[in-house]
Amino acid sequence: MKKLINDPADVVAEVLRGIAIAHPELRVDHTHRIVYRGDAPVSGKVGLISGGGSGHEPLHGGFVGPGMLDAACAGEVFTSPVPDQMLEATRGVNGGVGVVHIVKNYTGDVMNFEMAAELAMAEDIPVESVIVDDDVAVQDSTFTAGRRGVGATVLVEKIAGAAADQGRPLADVADVARRVNAAARSMGVALTSCTVPAVGHPTFELSDSEMEVGIGIHGEPGRERMPLRPARDVAELICEPILADLDFAGPDGAIVFVNGMGATPLLELYVMYAEVAAILEKSGVQIARSLVGPFITSLDMAGCSVTLLRADDDLLTLWDHPVNTPALRKGC
Amino acid sequence: MTQADIDVTTLTDWIREYARVIGENAGYLTDLDAAIGDADHGTNMERGMSAVVAALDETPAPDPAALVKKVGMTLVSSVGGASGPLYGTFFLRMATALADGASATDFAKALRAGVDGVVQRGRAEAGDKTMFDALAPALDTLDAELAAGADLATALVAAEAAAVAGRDATEAMVARKGRASYLGQRSVGHIDPGAASSAMLIGAAATAFGA
Numbered sequence: 001m002k003k004l005i006n007d008p009a010d011v012v013a014e015v016l017r018g019i020a021i022a023h024p025e026l027r028v029d030h031t032h033r034i035v036y037r038g039d040a041p042v043s044g045k046v047g048l049i050s051g052g053g054s055g056h057e058p059l060h061g062g063f064v065g066p067g068m069l070d071a072a073c074a075g076e077v078f079t080s081p082v083p084d085q086m087l088e089a090t091r092g093v094n095g096g097v098g099v100v101h102i103v104k105n106y107t108g109d110v111m112n113f114e115m116a117a118e119l120a121m122a123e124d125i126p127v128e129s130v131i132v133d134d135d136v137a138v139q140d141s142t143f144t145a146g147r148r149g150v151g152a153t154v155l156v157e158k159i160a161g162a163a164a165d166q167g168r169p170l171a172d173v174a175d176v177a178r179r180v181n182a183a184a185r186s187m188g189v190a191l192t193s194c195t196v197p198a199v200g201h202p203t204f205e206l207s208d209s210e211m212e213v214g215i216g217i218h219g220e221p222g223r224e225r226m227p228l229r230p231a232r233d234v235a236e237l238i239c240e241p242i243l244a245d246l247d248f249a250g251p252d253g254a255i256v257f258v259n260g261m262g263a264t265p266l267l268e269l270y271v272m273y274a275e276v277a278a279i280l281e282k283s284g285v286q287i288a289r290s291l292v293g294p295f296i297t298s299l300d301m302a303g304c305s306v307t308l309l310r311a312d313d314d315l316l317t318l319w320d321h322p323v324n325t326p327a328l329r330k331g332c
Numbered sequence: 333m334t335q336a337d338i339d340v341t342t343l344t345d346w347i348r349e350y351a352r353v354i355g356e357n358a359g360y361l362t363d364l365d366a367a368i369g370d371a372d373h374g375t376n377m378e379r380g381m382s383a384v385v386a387a388l389d390e391t392p393a394p395d396p397a398a399l400v401k402k403v404g405m406t407l408v409s410s411v412g413g414a415s416g417p418l419y420g421t422f423f424l425r426m427a428t429a430l431a432d433g434a435s436a437t438d439f440a441k442a443l444r445a446g447v448d449g450v451v452q453r454g455r456a457e458a459g460d461k462t463m464f465d466a467l468a469p470a471l472d473t474l475d476a477e478l479a480a481g482a483d484l485a486t487a488l489v490a491a492e493a494a495a496v497a498g499r500d501a502t503e504a505m506v507a508r509k510g511r512a513s514y515l516g517q518r519s520v521g522h523i524d525p526g527a528a529s530s531a532m533l534i535g536a537a538a539t540a541f542g543a
Contacts, residue, residue: 053412076379078370079412107510111417111453115408137514144513196371199362203371218370220511221518 104149137214
């Protein structure tokens with residue numbers, strides 16, 4: 001294992017220390033491992049929190065700030081945070097009109113957030129939980145824990161964050177978040193596995209000539225292993241199941257998000273983006289907005305994911321709303 | 333065994349023994365998890381059980397219910413993942429069903445309440461390739477042995493064997509819960525890590541109550 005770390009056991013604490021120093025506009029609770037926007041709670045505004053295992057940076061802490069999240073809870077690497085953290089964050093961002101929990105659909109995350117929401121509601125803080133489950137690589141939801149929350153999480157946080165910033169009430173912000181999730185689909189591919197610092201070796205083995213298609217964001221093996229192919233074939237492989245799952249050829253087009261898994265350079269992501277754009281054009285899907293870069297990663301995994309979100313007027317207005325976070329900034 | 337089979341001392345022995353076994357097998361549990369999950373089960377359980385031991389060292393619990401409640405709260409606060417809420421809920425539910433001076437049957441009932449909590453939290457069914465597949469046969473065996481007149485130590489040894497058999501049976505199952513379920517058929521051929529740590533929990537009880 002080659003990593004720029006000190007002790008594997010200290011990684012999460014040290015990441016939070018780095019975030020706190022680099023971004024003085026944020027406030028970090030090191031005891032509970034929560035990143036808050038500096039002025040939280042914002043009175044009269046719906047609070048928005050998320051959280052999850054570490055290792056997906058910039059998700060979630062990098063998306064804390066005006067126009068996006070009010071707080072993010074950091075778990076151990078690839079391990080959900082615990083209910084105490086989400087309860088504390090919920091209290092800390094409640095501006096008097098309730099809090100939305102954005103939860104990626106993993107068994108652990110769902111159960112820990114569920115316990116936190118029960119505790120918060122027992123304290124009379126209204127909570128709406130929104131589960132993100134956009135990964136088409138998981139097909140048969142009757143016999144699985146359901147589709148995983150992957151790339152759409154970034155879009156949900158951005159768009160619901162804008163809705164909260166506009167002053168919409170709790171139920172409406174939660175509804176926007178659910179609408180984004182319902183209209184988004186993702187699929188990813190890995191060229192390498194990733195190494196969890198505390199484990200020290202790659203989670204799975206993948207030879208130089210292979211790729212793993214349909215991976216999640218935790219180094220869990222994917223749907224299928226096959227020989228590595230050129231970018232245009234890979235783009236085809238991951239776009240096809242997305243386009244087969246939902247019709248994106250609407251009048252308002254789609255928000256197209258090509259995400260890096262951590263170790264893949266922007267050079268390759270833009271090569272992939274061009275291939276994805278060509279496929280969309282052939283399929284009659286208009287590109288309304290684009291996002292390219294490593295926004296929801298899987299440690300040092302090489303590879304990428306594609307997320308499409310079927311747009312409408314309201315979602316595009318919210319997408320264009322100003323946002324000011326360490327990892328996503330526009331319009332301000 | 334004395335008249336009251338269960339007191340805070342024997343329960344504490346159980347928890348400490350479980351922490352020891354988890355510490356010894358953390359690498360094994362993580363390896364099981366790496367095959368079909370996300371390679372953190374051993375690390376997470378070790379962190380949680382170390383926190384439990386530290387909490388018990390700091391303030392010993394006054395009675396059985398307080399003890400298992402503290403274990404549950406500590407696990408919920410320190411483990412994360414799916415194991416935190418599941419094991420946490422297990423002990424928290426046990427706490428509601430356990431009084432001082434409890435008999436072996438009361439202990440079995442408390443374990444049953446704990447497993448019911450796990451099922452409620454995790455929505456797992458038999459054959460889903462989860463911790464339930466080790467715990468359910470263990471508790472059925474424990475109940476049957478106690479009903480047939482066995483003492484707690486003997487019954488727990490039989491329960492451990494049932495838990496181990498249940499754990500091993502998960503190898504042939506297709507996972508339908510948790511991250512392993514994303515693998516579908518590829519989850520076959522691997523023991524479920526949660527079933528493995530659950531078998532250790534029953535094994536630790538057999539050791540602690542058998543002494």
